[in-house]
Amino acid sequence: MIATTSSEKKAVRLLELGASDVINYVSTPDWGRQVRELTDDRGADVVVEVGGAGTIAQSIAAVAYRGVISLVGHVAYDTTGMNLLDFTYSGATLRAIGGGSRSDLEDMNRVITAHKLRPVIDRVFPFEEALDAASYLASGAHFGKVVISH
Numbered sequence: 001m002i003a004t005t006s007s008e009k010k011a012v013r014l015l016e017l018g019a020s021d022v023i024n025y026v027s028t029p030d031w032g033r034q035v036r037e038l039t040d041d042r043g044a045d046v047v048v049e050v051g052g053a054g055t056i057a058q059s060i061a062a063v064a065y066r067g068v069i070s071l072v073g074h075v076a077y078d079t080t081g082m083n084l085l086d087f088t089y090s091g092a093t094l095r096a097i098g099g100g101s102r103s104d105l106e107d108m109n110r111v112i113t114a115h116k117l118r119p120v121i122d123r124v125f126p127f128e129e130a131l132d133a134a135s136y137l138a139s140g141a142h143f144g145k146v147v148i149s150h
């Protein structure tokens with residue numbers, strides 16, 4: 001699993017959590033090429049795209065032939081977008097991921113419980129401090145989930 005971050009501190013934690021490699025997307029803006037180098041030019045079978053339009057070109061560069069790009073978020077929203085010719089040559093599938101139904105959530109929670117998965121929780125805020133939680137999330141200082149309890 002190859003992870004990306006702009007923070008050296010987060011890079012250390014990603015390696016501790018099991019990432020095989022971490023790429024700094026600020027000092028290495030063409031990180032898609034580095035993913036290919038790290039995978040003997042094969043590319044990544046699955047790319048989890050949280051940047052959106054601002055990072056999709058690098059995701060296409062990073063994805064293996066006939067791999068999957070799962071479009072989850074848009075934190076790097078801009079108008080750069082994607083080159084459709086590059087996307088065609090990748091042979092990849094671009095799949096939009098959205099929140100599911102309540103029963104989907106319950107299914108997911110059963111899988112999390114059965115496999116004893118432990119989500120990475122950065123900080124829990126009481127409900128009365130929900131605005132502080134939103135500001136903290138917006139700061140980008142967190143690593144993992146920011147939770148509001150009730």
Ligand SMILES: NC(=O)c1ccc[n+]([C@@H]2O[C@H](COP(=O)([O-])OP(=O)(O)OC[C@H]3O[C@@H](n4cnc5c(N)ncnc54)[C@H](OP(=O)(O)O)[C@@H]3O)[C@@H](O)[C@H]2O)c1
Pocket residue numbers: 004005006007010025050051054055071072073074075076097098099140144
């Ligand atoms: N579709 C859905 O069902 C679904 C579900 C959950 C979340 N989302 C969306 O997914 C996105 C991420 O959510 P999250 O909870 O994973 O957020 P998060 O924990 O804040 O993670 C955001 C990640 O994006 C990176 N990032 C920020 N700006 C970037 C840029 N310009 N270029 C490249 N990477 C950048 C951050 O890197 P650093 O390590 O440098 O901070 C961090 O690794 C949000 O847009 C959220 O709304 C969608």
